[in-house]
Amino acid sequence: QQQVKQSPQSLIVQKGGISIINCAYENTAFDYFPWYQQFPGKGPALLIAIRPDVSEKKEGRFTISFNKSAKQFSLHIMDSQPGDSATYFCAANRNSNSGYALNFGKGTSLLVTP
Amino acid sequence: KAGVTQTPRYLIKTRGQQVTLSCSPISGHRSVSWYQQTPGQGLQFLFEYFSETQRNKGNFPGRFSGRQFSNSRSEMNVSTLELGDSALYLCASRGVGGTETQYFGPGTRLLVL
Numbered sequence: 001q002q003q004v005k006q007s008p009q010s011l012i013v014q015k016g017g018i019s020i021i022n023c024a025y026e027n028t029a030f031d032y033f034p035w036y037q038q039f040p041g042k043g044p045a046l047l048i049a050i051r052p053d054v055s056e057k058k059e060g061r062f063t064i065s066f067n068k069s070a071k072q073f074s075l076h077i078m079d080s081q082p083g084d085s086a087t088y089f090c091a092a093n094r095n096s097n098s099g100y101a102l103n104f105g106k107g108t109s110l111l112v113t114p
Numbered sequence: 115k116a117g118v119t120q121t122p123r124y125l126i127k128t129r130g131q132q133v134t135l136s137c138s139p140i141s142g143h144r145s146v147s148w149y150q151q152t153p154g155q156g157l158q159f160l161f162e163y164f165s166e167t168q169r170n171k172g173n174f175p176g177r178f179s180g181r182q183f184s185n186s187r188s189e190m191n192v193s194t195l196e197l198g199d200s201a202l203y204l205c206a207s208r209g210v211g212g213t214e215t216q217y218f219g220p221g222t223r224l225l226v227l
């Protein structure tokens with residue numbers, strides 16, 4: 001049972017455009033929501049993360065928007081670049097004080113065209 | 115600081131065999147987690163170890179097991195391999211004391227024939 005649902009499965013954006021990836025969850029015990037970026041042949045790398053007491057977090061061109069009541073969160077990549085072409089995963093963890101067991105979305109393959 | 119290292123990087127086994135994968139976390143990290151990545155199921159949590167104790171376990175059969183040593187290095191073992199165990203196995207380590215970031219290794223690609 002997929003606890004975190006991610007969409008779209010794939011996304012094509014022109015250089016300079018905004019890439020938007022959405023995730024939804026059901027378990028209200030989740031208290032930590034990271035986004036990971038993965039290039040072929042590499043392990044995932046943390047991009048940005050948010051906790052549910054904050055509605056938005058921005059780091060450079062990457063922004064997470066978090067809607068606690070709707071149980072949704074999204075990643076916005078501003079001024080998308082060809083180097084951003086990768087697979088992006090949202091994830092959620094519950095009760096982070098007692099350990100980590102990240103529940104991942106199925107991933108979004110992003111292609112940024114020149 | 116060196117990143118998370120995993121050995122071997124690639125492995126080919128046949129059904130019914132067993133396999134052991136190794137992970138060395140970032141120096142000073144005491145939490146090590148394992149994930150399985152497949153095209154169909156995506157990234158799925160296997161287990162987490164902290165100070166040699168399994169702290170969390172995912173929904174995988176008992177054929178999947180792991181352990182952690184006193185130097186925080188970890189191994190995972192899969193017995194009686196099945197074709198469906200073909201996957202990328204990722205190890206991730208995390209610091210403690212409020213540090214939440216999990217750092218992933220490059221993974222071990224396992225092919226079961």
